[in-house]
Amino acid sequence: MNIEGFRHASYQAIDRICDYFLSLEERPVLPSVQPGFLRGLLPNHVPDSGEDIQQIADDFRDTILPESILGELYSSSIANPGFNWHCSPVSTELEEIVMDWSCKLLGLSDAFLNTSETGGGVLGTTACDSVLVTIVAARTTFLQLNPGLSQQDLVLYITSQTHILGCKAAAILGLAYTVLEVAKEGDYSLRGKTLLAAIKKDAGNGRHPFFLIATVGSTSNGSVDRIDELGPILVSNGIWMHVDAAWAGLALACPEYRDVCQLEAINKYADSFCINFHKWGLVSLEASALWVRNRQWLMQALDVTPEYLRTIHVEDNVNDYRNWQFSLSRRSRSLKMWFVLRGFGIQGLQGYIRKTISLCQMFYKLVENSSDFQLVGRPFLSLAVFRLRPKDSLLFSVNADEQTLNDLNRIFHRKLLIHDLFLTQTMLDGMFCIRFNVGATRTEERHIMNAWKTICSQIEPAIAEWVKYYVP
Amino acid sequence: MNIEGFRHASYQAIDRICDYFLSLEERPVLPSVQPGFLRGLLPNHVPDSGEDIQQIADDFRDTILPESILGELYSSSIANPGFNWHCSPVSTELEEIVMDWSCKLLGLSDAFLNTSETGGGVLGTTACDSVLVTIVAARTTFLQLNPGLSQQDLVLYITSQTHILGCKAAAILGLAYTVLEVAKEGDYSLRGKTLLAAIKKDAGNGRHPFFLIATVGSTSNGSVDRIDELGPILVSNGIWMHVDAAWAGLALACPEYRDVCQLEAINKYADSFCINFHKWGLVSLEASALWVRNRQWLMQALDVTPEYLRTIHVEDNVNDYRNWQFSLSRRSRSLKMWFVLRGFGIQGLQGYIRKTISLCQMFYKLVENSSDFQLVGRPFLSLAVFRLRPKDSLLFSVNADEQTLNDLNRIFHRKLLIHDLFLTQTMLDGMFCIRFNVGATRTEERHIMNAWKTICSQIEPAIAEWVKYYVP
Numbered sequence: 001m002n003i004e005g006f007r008h009a010s011y012q013a014i015d016r017i018c019d020y021f022l023s024l025e026e027r028p029v030l031p032s033v034q035p036g037f038l039r040g041l042l043p044n045h046v047p048d049s050g051e052d053i054q055q056i057a058d059d060f061r062d063t064i065l066p067e068s069i070l071g072e073l074y075s076s077s078i079a080n081p082g083f084n085w086h087c088s089p090v091s092t093e094l095e096e097i098v099m100d101w102s103c104k105l106l107g108l109s110d111a112f113l114n115t116s117e118t119g120g121g122v123l124g125t126t127a128c129d130s131v132l133v134t135i136v137a138a139r140t141t142f143l144q145l146n147p148g149l150s151q152q153d154l155v156l157y158i159t160s161q162t163h164i165l166g167c168k169a170a171a172i173l174g175l176a177y178t179v180l181e182v183a184k185e186g187d188y189s190l191r192g193k194t195l196l197a198a199i200k201k202d203a204g205n206g207r208h209p210f211f212l213i214a215t216v217g218s219t220s221n222g223s224v225d226r227i228d229e230l231g232p233i234l235v236s237n238g239i240w241m242h243v244d245a246a247w248a249g250l251a252l253a254c255p256e257y258r259d260v261c262q263l264e265a266i267n268k269y270a271d272s273f274c275i276n277f278h279k280w281g282l283v284s285l286e287a288s289a290l291w292v293r294n295r296q297w298l299m300q301a302l303d304v305t306p307e308y309l310r311t312i313h314v315e316d317n318v319n320d321y322r323n324w325q326f327s328l329s330r331r332s333r334s335l336k337m338w339f340v341l342r343g344f345g346i347q348g349l350q351g352y353i354r355k356t357i358s359l360c361q362m363f364y365k366l367v368e369n370s371s372d373f374q375l376v377g378r379p380f381l382s383l384a385v386f387r388l389r390p391k392d393s394l395l396f397s398v399n400a401d402e403q404t405l406n407d408l409n410r411i412f413h414r415k416l417l418i419h420d421l422f423l424t425q426t427m428l429d430g431m432f433c434i435r436f437n438v439g440a441t442r443t444e445e446r447h448i449m450n451a452w453k454t455i456c457s458q459i460e461p462a463i464a465e466w467v468k469y470y471v472p
Numbered sequence: 473m474n475i476e477g478f479r480h481a482s483y484q485a486i487d488r489i490c491d492y493f494l495s496l497e498e499r500p501v502l503p504s505v506q507p508g509f510l511r512g513l514l515p516n517h518v519p520d521s522g523e524d525i526q527q528i529a530d531d532f533r534d535t536i537l538p539e540s541i542l543g544e545l546y547s548s549s550i551a552n553p554g555f556n557w558h559c560s561p562v563s564t565e566l567e568e569i570v571m572d573w574s575c576k577l578l579g580l581s582d583a584f585l586n587t588s589e590t591g592g593g594v595l596g597t598t599a600c601d602s603v604l605v606t607i608v609a610a611r612t613t614f615l616q617l618n619p620g621l622s623q624q625d626l627v628l629y630i631t632s633q634t635h636i637l638g639c640k641a642a643a644i645l646g647l648a649y650t651v652l653e654v655a656k657e658g659d660y661s662l663r664g665k666t667l668l669a670a671i672k673k674d675a676g677n678g679r680h681p682f683f684l685i686a687t688v689g690s691t692s693n694g695s696v697d698r699i700d701e702l703g704p705i706l707v708s709n710g711i712w713m714h715v716d717a718a719w720a721g722l723a724l725a726c727p728e729y730r731d732v733c734q735l736e737a738i739n740k741y742a743d744s745f746c747i748n749f750h751k752w753g754l755v756s757l758e759a760s761a762l763w764v765r766n767r768q769w770l771m772q773a774l775d776v777t778p779e780y781l782r783t784i785h786v787e788d789n790v791n792d793y794r795n796w797q798f799s800l801s802r803r804s805r806s807l808k809m810w811f812v813l814r815g816f817g818i819q820g821l822q823g824y825i826r827k828t829i830s831l832c833q834m835f836y837k838l839v840e841n842s843s844d845f846q847l848v849g850r851p852f853l854s855l856a857v858f859r860l861r862p863k864d865s866l867l868f869s870v871n872a873d874e875q876t877l878n879d880l881n882r883i884f885h886r887k888l889l890i891h892d893l894f895l896t897q898t899m900l901d902g903m904f905c906i907r908f909n910v911g912a913t914r915t916e917e918r919h920i921m922n923a924w925k926t927i928c929s930q931i932e933p934a935i936a937e938w939v940k941y942y943v944p
Contacts, residue, residue, distance in 0.1 A: 003490050010486040018479045024914065125597065126799040136644050151646045152624060164800065168776045172608050172798055173645060174623040278801070285803045304640045326644055327598040328636065329750070331757045442496065 001053055001343060009053045016057070035085060035318045038093035039115075046101045050345035085318035088332070092321055095123050095334035101341055102289055105349070106252035106275070109267035112291040114319075120295040122324040123333045125286035127246035128165040130274040133290065133298065133325055135169055135211055138240035138271070140301035142210040145238070151175065155207045157198065159190045159225065161218040163244060176207070184429045187378055188221060190214065192229030199237055211240045214270075216261050217248020220426040220435075222380030224248075227262040231269025240271045246288070249275030251357070251381050254350050260380075271297075280382070280439055282352065283340050287333050299323045356382040356438040359448050363436055366452050372459055376433045385426065387433045388412045388459065395463070395471075406432040407470060412462035419454045473815060481526075507557060507790045510565035511587075518573045522817035557790035560804070564793055567595050567806035573813055574761055577821070578724035578747070581739035584763035586791075592767040594796040595805045597758035599718035600637040602746040605762065605770065605797055607641055607683055610712035610743070612773035614682040617710065623647065627679045629670065631662045631697065633690040635716060648679070656901045659850055660693060662686065664701030671709055683712045686742075688733050689720020692898040692907075694852030696720075699734040703741025712743045718760070721747030723829070723853050726822050732852075743769075752854070752911055754824065755812050759805050762796075771795045828854040828910040831920050835908055838924050844931055848905045857898065859905045860884045860931060867935070867943075878904040879942060884934035891926045 001009065085092045096114040099121030103112050114120040124130050135156065143149055156177040158166035170177040180198050182188045195212070202209050212234060214225040227243065234241045243266050251257040258264075266273060272292045277283040292298060303323040322328050344352065364384040367373045374389040387409045390396050396408065409432045413425050416434070423434050438448070473481065557564045568586040571593030575584050586592040596602050607628065615621060628649040630638035642649040652670055654660045667684070674681055684706060686697040699715065706713045715738050723729040730736075738745060744764045749755040764770060775795040794800050816824065836856040839845045846861040859881045862868050868880065881904045885897050888906070895906050910920070 003493050006493075007486055007490045010489075011483060014479055014482040014486065017482075018475050021475050021478075125803075126801050128799040128801075132798060139646065140643075150624060152622060164776055168774070168798070168800075171612075171773065171776060174611065276801075285801060301643065302640070304636055304643060326604060326640070327600040328640075329598045329600075329748075329757060331597075 005053065009057060012057060035089070036093070038090060038097060042097055045104045046341045046349075047345045048347055050348040051342045053343060055342075084320050084322070091332040091334065092319055094338060095321065095332075096120075096319065098334045098337040098341060099123060099289060099291070102277070102337070103291060105341070105346060106249065107255070107258055107263055107267075108252075108273065108291060111267075111293055112273065118294045118296065119292060120319075120324075121289060121291040122298075122321060123337065124288045124290055124325055125333075126288050127163070127244060127274050127276050128168065129326070130272075130288045130290040131165050131213060131242060131244060132169050132172065133302070134240070134242050134272040134274075134292065135173060135175070137292070137297040137301045138211045138242075139173070139175075141297050142208075142238070142240070144300075146208070149208060153206070153208050154210050155202055157195070157209055157212040157239075159213075159215070161188050161190075161220055161223050162213050162215055163219050163246070165244070166213045178202070178209070182223065182225075184377070188218065188223035188428070190225040190230065192226060192233055195230055195233050199233070199239075209237070209239050211242065214241055214243050216243055216245035216266070217251075217380060217383075219247070221377045221385045221428055221433075222248065222383040223377070224260070224262060224380070227265035227269060231265055235269065241269055242272045242274070243270040244274055246274060246276040247279045247383075248381055249273075250277075250280040250349075251353055253346065254353050257353075257381065277337060277340070280353070280356075281340070282344065282349070282441065283336050287337060295324070302326070352441060356440075356443070359438045359443055359445065360384055360436070362445065363438070363448050363452065366448075370456075372456070376428055376431055382438045384436045385428065385433045386436065387431060388462065390459065390463065393463065395467070402430055404470075406430075408462060408466045409434070411465050411469075412458060415458040415462050415465075416455065419458070421451055421454055507561070508565070510562060510569060517576045518813045518821075519817045520819055522820040523814045527814075557792055563804040563806065564791055566810060567793060567804075568592075568791065570806045570809040570813060571595060571761060571763070574749070574809070575763060577813070577818060578721065579727070579730055579735055579739075580724075580745065580763060583739075583765055584745065590766045590768065591764060592791075592796075593761060593763040594770075594793060595809065596760045596762055596797055597805075598760050599635070599716060599746050599748050600640065601798070602744075602760045602762040603637050603685060603714060603716060604641050604644065605774070606712070606714050606744040606746075606764065607645060607647070609764070609769040609773045610683045610714075611645070611647075613769050614680075614710070614712070616772075618680070621680060625678070625680050626682050627674055629667070629681055629684040629711075631685075631687070633660050633662075633692055633695050634685050634687055635691050635718070637716070638685045650674070650681070654695065654697075656849070660690065660695035660900070662697040662702065664698060664705055667702055667705050671705070671711075681709070681711050683714065686713055686715050688715055688717035688738070689723075689852060689855075691719070693849045693857045693900055693905075694720065694855040695849070696732070696734060696852070699737035699741060703737055707741065713741055714744045714746070715742040716746055718746060718748040719751045719855075720853055721745075722749075722752040722821075723825055725818065726825050729825075729829075729853065749809060749812070752825070752828075753812070754816065754821070754913065755808050759809060767796070774798070824913060828912075828915070831910045831915055831917065832856055832908070834917065835910070835920050835924065838920075842928075844928070848900055848903055854910045856908045857900065857905045858908065859903060860934065862931065862935065865935065867939070874902055876942075878902075880934060880938045881906070883937050883941075884930060887930040887934050887937075888927065891930070893923055893926055 100113050100115060103121055110116055112119040112121060124133070139151065139154065142154065143151070151174070154175060156170050156175050157180055158177055159180045159182045161182055167177060178198055180190055180194050182190050199209055212230065214227055214230055216224050231241065245261065248261060252261055252263055270293070272290060274288060274290045275281070277287040277289055278285045281287070302325065321330060360379065360382040364375060364379045367375050367384065367386045371391045372388060373386050376385045376387055387405065389405060396405065413434055416423055423436060426433055426435055572585050572587060575593055582588055584591045584593060596605070611623065611626065614626065615623070623646070626647060628642050628647050629652055630649055631652045631654045633654055639649060650670055652662055652666050654662050671681055684702065686699055686702055688696050702713065717733065720733060724733055724735055742765070744762060746760060746762045747753070749759040749761055750757045753759070774797065793802060832851065832854040836847060836851045839847050839856065839858045843863045844860060845858050848857045848859055859877065861877060868877065885895070885906055888895055895908060898905055898907055
């Protein structure tokens with residue numbers, strides 16, 4: 001949708017919200033629908049091509065109430081705490097449906113569908129929240145299966161490339177954690193043998209690993225843990241595997257990236273899987289999709305139902321999404337997903353993902369062909385990590401030590417920050433590096449070229465400043 | 473603002489969002505402002521009277537970027553993860569400011585202001601999340617002060633009237649909890665002597681209470697714990713007091729309700745205080761305001777900062793709100809607060825609160841004067857709890873046992889659910905009761921009268937059904 005299309009659709013959204021408010025008094029307070037009503041009304045997968053916004057808006061009026069900002073706008077107009085099926089059937093069922101659509105879009109196993117026997121998906125706020133919820137479910141399940149143990153006997157596994165959500169979750173829940181090492185030579189992927197050694201060591205110390213956060217597309221440099229190697233070891237040791245693909249997981253929408261994202265192993269071994277549609281999925285914050293292989297694991301940990309939350313639908317076995325999360329009330333996040341998935345369609349989303357990856361490839365070829373820069377690690381999807389390392393400069397010859405290069409790159413990074421770029425930094429194996437990521441729908445080749453020009457323009461000034469500070 | 477005013481303001485919002493998108497390429501990527509820039513530009517309290525929406529919209533364009541739905545609409549148009557001051561200065565500072573505005577609006581102590589030496593406020597998602605965050609902060613602080621102890625030595629205090637968030641939080645964090653008894657005779661308020669007895673008993677068992685959830689306006693019946701009695705005991709035992717006023721706290725905006733909500737004791741003793749602006753504060757989900765007396769308690773528990781999140785502003789001591797919550801990314805929730813607080817003004821909010829309370833008073837006078845119903849407990853603010861108890865009926869005379877009355881009221885409640893009312897139920901001291909709460913801006917006297925008519929119309933059918941089922 002272009003900007004004028006957005007303006008037109010938004011005017012209409014406003015008019016319909018006004019109609020809704022004007023007719024509020026005539027509308028029934030209580031839902032008259034039966035559980036499952038919505039599945040019959042909607043298709044069971046994302047449309048191949050993007051649909052016309054008018055069709056989506058009409059469906060909203062006719063089915064739901066009666067593109068992301070529009071979804072949010074409509075969603076804001078409905079007071080909807082969403083904790084029980086009964087107080088918001090359409091919100092609950094639309095969430096079940098868009099999660100199933102997304103599951104199919106990404107090629108995830110049918111075991112994760114809400115229509116499956118045991119699995120299911122829920123749309124939460126952030127990947128941090130999603131991992132917290134799954135750790136609590138895993139801890140409860142593990143302690144039930146091992147009645148002699150208590151929380152302080154447990155240990156959580158992360159790697160040095162796991163997103164900060166790992167050790168923050170451990171701190172929040174008061175759990176011990178072990179950081180498993182990943183090596184530069186293995187592209188910073190967690191390997192099976194490292195995991196095995198850690199399990200063996202913990203067994204000797206009487207500590208019980210119960211949860212591993214495996215990453216597909218780490219924040220620092222896009223590394224991918226070896227789910228295929230880790231899976232069998234975790235299964236045989238009764239350890240939960242959570243796959244955090246918050247950023248990179250959207251690439252699964254394109255079949256050609258499924259192997260590199262280890263989809264087959266994820267489908268075989270992951271107990272839970274998380275991606276953030278607000279990262280690379282064109283949906284506005286917050287939209288963190290979490291799938292679990294067994295929804296009962298969440299419910300037995302999180303279902304605490306007092307009298308004032310019981311509804312007459314308990315016996316219908318309806319889904320109350322409050323039992324999949326920490327909070328009771330919840331915003332309806334499914335509407336914006338629904339607008340985006342329908343508005344873009346499978347092909348539209350694939351086209352967008354492919355375009356951002358190809359723009360990033362354009363950038364890292366510029367880096368590769370430059371004698372001033374060095375790629376750090378292998379670029380992955382739409383992320384390239386690099387640092388300044390002027391090969392022709394006597395000051396920074398091949399023998400320049402890491403400290404010198406880090407000093408230079410810190411100065412260089414600060415110089416970039418005062419221009420029209422926002423590139424964040426990271427540390428990899430002691431190397432200070434700069435991250436280049438493409439994600440916006442409006443980014444074109446000329447923006448990449450402009451960024452490259454800006455980056456190159458700061459080489460000389462950065463070296464001059466380094467000389468001023470560090471050369472005696 | 474009426475519906476036509478909303479339509480006009482929304483059209484304008486859409487046009488301005490389009491202008492924003494059209495000018496995106498010319499806008500700087502990085503903020504050029506210095507920490508604290510926004511305080512100088514905005515007043516330091518909520519305006520007395522509601523402001524014109526045009527003024528607010530112009531300020532949004534001129535100051536921020538460029539009523540709740542409008543705030544959400546503008547907020548959806550900005551991609552803004554909000555975890556660092558640096559990646560969203562205006563979002564961070566506007567949140568600090570609206571939290572300070574709200575602090576003053578409610579008459580909370582200056583110790584809770586973000587501009588104070590140690591306290592501060594943050595706008596989160598729900599009261600469930602707010603209490604989880606404070607429990608984690610309290611646990612970390614308590615264990616630091618008592619180095620010999622571990623998490624399993626701790627115990628959390630709630631009452632039988634505490635919202636379900638209490639035992640759900642304990643389940644999530646793997647903490648033991650004790651339910652302190654509250655009595656019907658004391659209006660279901662937690663008293664000092666009950667707390668003292670529990671502390672004494674736990675000391676004998678080697679358990680360490682570290683956190684109490686005190687409630688101002690319980691979900692079941694609006695009961696208020698005796699903060700004044702609990703405060704000194706908690707202080708002398710080093711126990712954190714969290715005051716959950718999620719629903720009732722908004723009444724503090726009206727000076728005449730401050731005593732009954734125990735404002736003075738809250739200001740003296742509460743370590744943390746929570747209200748949900750999405751409940752009775754006219755703001756859409758999610759908008760849970762949390763104030764703490766010492767923001768360092770949150771940060772020392774929740775600040776985990778890797779290299780890729782460090783910004784050049786660390787040395788400026790800027791506020792990174794990610795360290796006040798579990799998640800890293802966060803939606804900008806302050807914009808909708810800002811629109812509502814300015815659009816209504818202090819007098820507008822007070823008028824709305826007073827109107828809903830007076831409508832509820834109208835309802836409970838109808839109940840009091842009816843020989844068919846009984847008020848259960850004392851109505852509080854806009855909440856009345858009642859049950860069917862036909863005094864003139866031989867079947868349900870004064871001597872009718874509780875089981876009989878509960879059977880009757882369950883039937884009665886189900887009958888009400890098929891009409892134009894959504895009244896939830898609760899259990900108080902073994903009595904099945906029905907909750908009547910007024911909260912919508914558009915509710916008028918005629919709606920209360922209609923509700924009363926509907927309620928009365930179901931007495932006969934409910935009794936008839938009870939007879940059919942229960943009389944041999």
